[in-house]
Amino acid sequence: EIVLTQSPATLSLSPGERATLSCRASQSVSSYLSWYQQKPGQAPRLLIYDASNRATGIPARFSGSGSGTDFTLTISSLEPEDSAVYYCQQRINWPLTFGGGTKVEIK
Amino acid sequence: EVQLLESGGGLVQPGGSLRLSCAASAFTFSNYAMSWVRQAPGKGLEWVSTISGSGGSTYSADSVKGRFTISRDNSKNTLYLQINSLRAEDTAIYYCAKSGGAPYDPFDIWGQGTTVTVSS
Numbered sequence: 001e002i003v004l005t006q007s008p009a010t011l012s013l014s015p016g017e018r019a020t021l022s023c024r025a026s027q028s029v030s031s032y033l034s035w036y037q038q039k040p041g042q043a044p045r046l047l048i049y050d051a052s053n054r055a056t057g058i059p060a061r062f063s064g065s066g067s068g069t070d071f072t073l074t075i076s077s078l079e080p081e082d083s084a085v086y087y088c089q090q091r092i093n094w095p096l097t098f099g100g101g102t103k104v105e106i107k
Numbered sequence: 108e109v110q111l112l113e114s115g116g117g118l119v120q121p122g123g124s125l126r127l128s129c130a131a132s133a134f135t136f137s138n139y140a141m142s143w144v145r146q147a148p149g150k151g152l153e154w155v156s157t158i159s160g161s162g163g164s165t166y167s168a169d170s171v172k173g174r175f176t177i178s179r180d181n182s183k184n185t186l187y188l189q190i191n192s193l194r195a196e197d198t199a200i201y202y203c204a205k206s207g208g209a210p211y212d213p214f215d216i217w218g219q220g221t222t223v224t225v226s227s
Contacts, residue, residue: 089213096211
């Protein structure tokens, strides 16, 4: 099973600041890495697929990068509505696995 | 608008059973793989099971193999999860999620979830 480790656990930033979230895989997942956003009381929403492709309707301030074992989700300029938990997920191997999540708090 | 609507959750005793349903609308259901993902209270996301568009291939997490069965009825645009021998650790919100054409594609649409509580 591929283990995904996300860091930091919590990120507290002000509106307009840049957020950088990390996801590290226990073995290579090539570019088969997705990012999801989950706001309190809501279902997750796909943000980024295949490491760097924005899903439909996702604002340009969200971007993804990386390949192999190290991946980054960047929010270029935080908006208040970006307060959420962000999960990475790999799809190269069964079982599909998620990271433990990074909580982004807006000061 | 593409929609997924789960139902069937509830309070069940340990060892009991439930069948969850997920009604899909506004897309060609049989063309897409579908999955169940769960989230225990205050915890992260855990993939449970995936079924191909035709229903001919299924994949499940080791934690639920032998107890949970994923299936679909393409004539009814509905996904199911039969859950047996329930344990306290199965308590969670269960989300159905649509993937792309392949079973391992990302989850691009999610339902709002149905809550399963296992308790005596």
